[in-house]
Each structure stands twice: as C-alpha cells, then as structure tokens.
Amino acid sequence: MQLSDLTHPNQLHGLSIAQLKQVACQIRDKHLETVAATGGHLGPGLGVVELTLALYQTLDFEKDRVVWDVGHQAYPHKMVTGRFNNFATLRQKNGIAGYLNRKESSFDHFGAGHASTSISAALGMALARDHQGENYKVVAIIGDGALTGGMALEAINHAGHLPQTNLMVVLNDNEMSISPNVGAIPRYLNKIRLSPEVQFIADNLNDQLKQLPFVDHSFTGSIKEGMKRLAVPKVGAVFEELGFTYIGPVDGHNIEELINTFNRAHQIVGPVLVHVATTKGKGYAIAEKDQVGYHAQNPFDLTTGKAKPSSKPKPPSYSKVFGDTLTKLAENDPRILGITAAMATGTGLDILQKNLPNQYIDVGIAEQHAVTMAAGLATSGMRPVITIYSTFLQRAFDQIVHDVCIQNLPVFFCMDRAGIVGADGPTHQGMYDIAYLRCLPNMVLMAPKDEAELQQMLVTGINYTSGPIAMRYPRGNGYGMPLMEEGWEELPIGKGELLRQGDDLLLLAYGSMVYPAMQVAEILSEHSLQATVVNARFAKPLDTELIIPLASQIKRVVTLEEGCLPGGFGSAILEAFQDAGVLVPVLRLGVPDLLVEHATADQSKAELGLTPPQMAEKILSQFAVPQPMGVTH
Numbered sequence: 010m011q012l013s014d015l016t017h018p019n020q021l022h023g024l025s026i027a028q029l030k031q032v033a034c035q036i037r038d039k040h041l042e043t044v045a046a047t048g049g050h051l052g053p054g055l056g057v058v059e060l061t062l063a064l065y066q067t068l069d070f071e072k073d074r075v076v077w078d079v080g081h082q083a084y085p086h087k088m089v090t091g092r093f094n095n096f097a098t099l100r101q102k103n104g105i106a107g108y109l110n111r112k113e114s115s116f117d118h119f120g121a122g123h124a125s126t127s128i129s130a131a132l133g134m135a136l137a138r139d140h141q142g143e144n145y146k147v148v149a150i151i152g153d154g155a156l157t158g159g160m161a162l163e164a165i166n167h168a169g170h171l172p173q174t175n176l177m178v179v180l181n182d183n184e185m186s187i188s189p190n191v192g193a194i195p196r197y198l199n200k201i202r203l204s205p206e207v208q209f210i211a212d213n214l215n216d217q218l219k220q221l222p223f224v225d226h227s228f229t230g231s232i233k234e235g236m237k238r239l240a241v242p243k244v245g246a247v248f249e250e251l252g253f254t255y256i257g258p259v260d261g262h263n264i265e266e267l268i269n270t271f272n273r274a275h276q277i278v279g280p281v282l283v284h285v286a287t288t289k290g291k292g293y294a295i296a297e298k299d300q301v302g303y304h305a306q307n308p309f310d311l312t313t314g315k316a317k318p319s320s321k322p323k324p325p326s327y328s329k330v331f332g333d334t335l336t337k338l339a340e341n342d343p344r345i346l347g348i349t350a351a352m353a354t355g356t357g358l359d360i361l362q363k364n365l366p367n368q369y370i371d372v373g374i375a376e377q378h379a380v381t382m383a384a385g386l387a388t389s390g391m392r393p394v395i396t397i398y399s400t401f402l403q404r405a406f407d408q409i410v411h412d413v414c415i416q417n418l419p420v421f422f423c424m425d426r427a428g429i430v431g432a433d434g435p436t437h438q439g440m441y442d443i444a445y446l447r448c449l450p451n452m453v454l455m456a457p458k459d460e461a462e463l464q465q466m467l468v469t470g471i472n473y474t475s476g477p478i479a480m481r482y483p484r485g486n487g488y489g490m491p492l493m494e495e496g497w498e499e500l501p502i503g504k505g506e507l508l509r510q511g512d513d514l515l516l517l518a519y520g521s522m523v524y525p526a527m528q529v530a531e532i533l534s535e536h537s538l539q540a541t542v543v544n545a546r547f548a549k550p551l552d553t554e555l556i557i558p559l560a561s562q563i564k565r566v567v568t569l570e571e572g573c574l575p576g577g578f579g580s581a582i583l584e585a586f587q588d589a590g591v592l593v594p595v596l597r598l599g600v601p602d603l604l605v606e607h608a609t610a611d612q613s614k615a616e617l618g619l620t621p622p623q624m625a626e627k628i629l630s631q632f633a634v635p636q637p638m639g640v641t642h
C-alpha cells in the first residue's frame with residue numbers, strides 16, 4: 010500500500026501485518042521529513058504510528074468515531090485519512106492544521122488543541138449513538154499527560170457510571186507530558202507498566218504459549234490478561250473500580266498484539282480502557298533520547314537534530330527573561346513559588362526548577378487546580394507566581410473569579426503566549442485574556458512594552474499584595490533591550506508612560522503594540538502628522554489622569570492592542586471616555602471578532618491589518634486627513 014494512493018482509512022482493512030509495518034515506515038518518513046522542514050510536534054506522533062494503524066484496521070470509518078486528545082500527536086491519523094499528499098503544508102498558512110479540525114476533514118470527528126477533552130466528547134458521541142439507536146464504535150485516544158487533567162477524570166467518573174454505554178478509551182502511556190509526567194496517576198501507571206511480573210508476561214508468555222499446540226493463538230491475549238491479573242491483582246484496579254474494563258498494558262509498537270487487543274476490547278460491553286505503552290519519539294533515536302526537547306521543534310536538520318540556524322542571532326525570548334528574572338527574585342524571597350501546569354519548558358519555569366526546585370511546582374495539566382492551589386498558598390503568606398499561557402488559563406476562569414478575585418487574594422498571573430502565537434492556530438491564540446480578566450473586580454492588568462519592562466513588571470507583581478494581578482506578554486523573542494541583572498525598579502500601579510508628543514493624534518498602545526505604535530507615529534510624521542504615543546502599561550486600572558486630558562486636548566484617539574477588540578483594551582478606553590464625558594472619535598486597532606487561523610504570526614498580523622504601515626494607512630483614512638500631494642507609502 011502506497012500512502013500516496015490512500016484516500017480513505019478503510020483502505021487499511023485487510024492489509025497484512027507486514028504491509029502495515031511498511032505503511033508505518035512511510036508514515037515515519039513523511040512525519041520526520043515534514044516536521045524537519047516546517048516545524049511542529051515531533052515525538053508525540055512518532056509514538057502512535059502503530060497504535061493508529063492497528064486501531065484503524067479494527068474500525069469502520071464509514072460510521073465509527075475517533076476522538077484524539079489534544080491532537081498534536083495525530084499526524085499519522087492525518088496521513089491515513091487522505092492528507093498524506095499535502096502533509097508538507099503542515100501548520101503553514103492555508104495548509105494542514107497542527108491539530109484535528111472538523112472543517113479540514115470529515116475524518117476529524119472532533120477538534121482539540123487543549124488537553125483532557127477527548128473522553129467527554131467521545132462519551133457525548135456514544136450517548137447520541139445510543140439515543141438514536143445506532144450501532145457504531147466510539148474511541149477516545151488520550152495521553153498519560155492529558156489524563157492528569159480534571160476534565161478527563163470527570164468524564165471517566167461519568168462513563169464508569171454507564172455500564173451499558175459502549176466506549177473505548179485508549180490510554181497512550183509514554184510516561185511523558187511535555188516534561189516527564191507528574192502526579193499519582195502516572196506513578197500508578199508506571200507501577201503497572203514496569204512491574205516485573207507484567208514485564209515477564211509481556212516479554213515471554215507469547216513464545217511459551219506458541220509452543221502449546223492446543224492453544225488457539227487468537228486467545229493468547231486473553232490468557233495473558235488473566236495471567237497479569239493473577240500475577241499483579243492491582244493491575245488496572247483503579248479503572249476497574251471506576252466501572253471500566255481494563256486491558257493492558259499492551260506493547261504500543263506491536264501491531265499484531267494491538268489489533269488482537271483492540272478486537273477483543275470491541276467485544277466488551279460498556280466502558281473499556283486499553284492501556285497502551287508507547288515510546289515518545291519512537292523510530293527517531295534523537296527524539297527518543299531527548300523526549301522533552303523533541304516534543305515540538307522548529308525546523309531542524311534531520312541528521313543532526315539541530316535546529317536550522319536563523320539568519321541572525323535572536324534576542325532572548327520573553328519566556329527566558331521571565332524565567333531568569335523570577336529565579337533571581339526567588340533567590341532572595343523564599344515566599345515566591347513558581348507554578349506551572351505541565352509547561353515548564355514553554356514558560357521558562359524550568360530555569361526556576363533547575364535552580365530552586367523547592368520553589369517550583371508542576372501540577373500536571375491541571376490549570377483549575379493550579380489557580381485554586383495558588384489561592385490557598387496566598388492565604389498563607391506565600392507569593393504564588395502562576396505561569397500559564399493566556400489560552401490555557403481560559404480553562405481556570407471560574408477559579409480566578411471564585412477563589413482569587415472574590416476573596417481578593419494576592420495571586421500573580423503571568424500569561425505567556427498572550428497575543429498572536431502563529432502556527433498553533435485558533436485553539437492556542439492568546440486572544441482573550443484582556444477581555445476575560447478586565448471584567449473581574451479586584452483584578453489588576455498590566456503588559457510590558459519589551460523584555461526590560463517585563464523585568465520591572467515582575468517585581469511590581471511580586472510586590473503587589475493588595476489582591477490579584479496579571480501580566481501578559483507575547484510568544485517569541487524580545488527586542489534585544491539591555492537587561493539589568495538586579496535592582497529592577499517597580500512600577501506605580503495604574504500609571505502609564507508618555508513616550509512621544511504630538512498634537513495631531515493620540516496613540517494609546519498596550520504591551521506588545523507599543524513599539525509598533527512608535528513605528529506608526531514615525532510613518533504618520535512623514536505625512537506631517539505628529540502623534541502622541543502613550544505606553545498604557547495597565548489595562549486595569551487605566552491611567553486616566555494621563556489619558557483623559559490628552560484625549561480632550563488632541564481629540565483624535567487610536568488604541569492599539571494584540572488581543573480581541575470585543576471587551577479588550579480599546580473597549581476599556583471607550584468606557585473611560587464615556588465615564589469622563591470625553592466624546593472624541595476613537596479608532597480601535599486589534600483583532601476583530603473572528604478566529605485567527607494557523608500561519609506565521611507575521612502573516613496573521615498582515616492579514617489582520619496590524620502591521621505598522623497598515624495601521625498608519627487605516628489611521629490616515631479613518632481621520633480623513635488630506636494626504637500631501639504625490640505622497641505614497
């Protein structure tokens with residue numbers, strides 16, 4: 010079977026084990042070739058090649074449903090559902106998405122990007138099936154990391170309560186989240202995986218049983234299961250006690266064993282959990298060796314595994330500056346605890362973990378728990394600095410309201426990836442944090458204009474103990490600003506910064522849009538328009554003492570933010586003007602009420618008209634300023 014000829018996953022039916030192994034080679038080759046060229050998630054997909062092929066040989070995609078958790082590991086799924094030939098467009102603008110997407114393919118039965126949702130969605134599909142008197146299989150595939158998310162446990166609790174609802178949960182256990190998995194659940198899973206008895210049975214019984222002439226080899230799986238139960242009574246006990254039939258652990262790279270296991274599991278009435286043991290990065294030694302580093306990669310050289318050198322040296326990322334600075338602050342303040350929800354490397358908290366492990370907490374993929382735990386810490390004199398991507402913090406909205414803001418507890422939220430993130434697309438854009446936090450009583454919101462101001466805002470946030478405070482900053486590199494090693498000056502809460510003066514226009518910029526606003530002002534000055542530029546620094550409380558008189562005097566106002574316009578920073582300005590009786594025209598520049606698809610961040614900004622030249626042009630046309638004759642830009 011040539012994958013380039015495959016248009017429907019049912020074409021996998023009837024292939025021999027040898028043929029499936031050959032298809033697996035094609036998948037791995039394409040996976041490696043593509044991710045090396047475009048960047049993306051490398052290790053996760055390599056680990057589920059055999060699992061995908063084996064499972065899909067037991068399913069009928071004309072009616073059965075499959076739900077992948079997160080979806081970052083579903084590149085093999087995409088290749089066997091008709092997207093092999095254009096897979097090279099992965100995560101490129103108008104190309105194949107990096108996660109499942111119902112708009113992209115009818116075989117993508119449910120989209121994701123955020124973890125721990127698959128069992129809930131699959132259970133919904135199974136209940137619909139039963140209500141409609143239909144008879145098709147529903148399978149959720151969830152990783153051991155995603156299983157640490159509360160939603161997954163809520164769904165298991167519910168599914169285990171429905172003994173007649175057929176649902177298969179395939180647990181892809183590779184012992185890894187992005188970093189090594191944390192918590193009691195992975196510890197329990199490892200106890201099963203690594204128990205000597207289970208290992209012995211898995212490694213030896215096949216051969217022994219094959220010697221016995223009277224044993225029907227299609228039953229060897231059942232016999233092995235029975236032996237495991239005898240040898241390790243606790244194997245799978247937690248899931249069994251929760252109403253699931255547990256099968257496993259199964260070698261996630263043995264196609265034949267997987268097919269036999271899935272076929273047996275399909276016969277079981279009610280919820281069944283198949284525990285599959287895999288290796289993240291399987292088949293690419295460099296990724297198997299460095300499973301953290303090769304969870305996701307920028308374009309890299311396949312032979313060396315090294316990232317392709319960028320054209321010019323890049324300044325440190327915001328995350329790196331954050332991690333370094335927080336670590337330095339924590340060295341002198343034992344109250345500081347850095348908290349992550351399974352994103353140590355992405356947030357830069359791995360720097361704190363390495364240097365001050367006692368002041369570092371990873372709760373697993375459990376943002377809701379992280380926030381309320383931070384609230385608990387804050388009641389007891391600690392300084393919890395909770396570092397969660399803007400998009401993932403959305404998961405803990407009620408905890409922010411209920412446990413932090415209502416009790417007015419001093420929790421410091423550091424929201425990395427706030428703004429347009431690029432290739433991860435709509436599920437990961439940090440679009441909404443200004444809007445979803447600005448409406449909360451007691452919350453203070455701030456955003457640095459560059460990485461040097463981020464250091465100041467870190468000190469400001471840590472020293473602010475009057476209630477909750479949140480700082481947002483973008484994905485990627487800073488501007489290369491000179492960074493201080495210590496002695497950062499904290500900023501007065503609610504005070505902005507006047508960067509430029511001009512009488513014709515007032516540009517009010519927030520966070521990552523401040524430097525672009527300065528570029529806009531330069532372009533406007535070429536059109537004989539002089540703009541005042543304010544670095545707002547705070548979206549709540551606004552520096553009305555600075556902003557209102559300027560607006561009243563200049564009378565033409567532009568707001569600039571890298572976030573959603575509905576409810577965002579510009580909305581805050583409009584509300585403040587309304588409250589102050591300042592009735593002046595305001596042009597709000599930001600992301601309109603739409604989803605930002607995957608592309609590079611620069612491509613998305615250009616598409617949204619958020620580059621400095623585009624914003625200048627919009628300002629000139631909006632304020633209908635006569636252009637000097639013959640001037641073009």
Ligand SMILES: Cc1ncc(C[n+]2csc(CCOP(=O)(O)OP(=O)(O)O)c2C)c(N)n1
Pocket residue numbers: 053056079081082122123124151152153154155156181183185186187289304350351352374376401404
């Ligand atoms: C709610 C949420 N928090 C954090 C993340 C970031 N994230 C993406 S994949 C991943 C690890 C998932 O581990 P696992 O489910 O075991 O899949 P594996 O990568 O091991 O295949 C994390 C933390 C996310 N996608 N969603």
Ligand SMILES: CC(=O)[C@@H](O)[C@H](O)COP(=O)(O)O
Pocket residue numbers: 079081122187305355426430433484
């Ligand atoms: C799958 C997932 O959610 C993470 O791997 C995410 O893609 C990381 O994003 P960054 O690359 O911005 O750290």
Ligand SMILES: [Mg+2]
Pocket residue numbers: 152153154181182183184185186
């Ligand atoms: Mg995992």
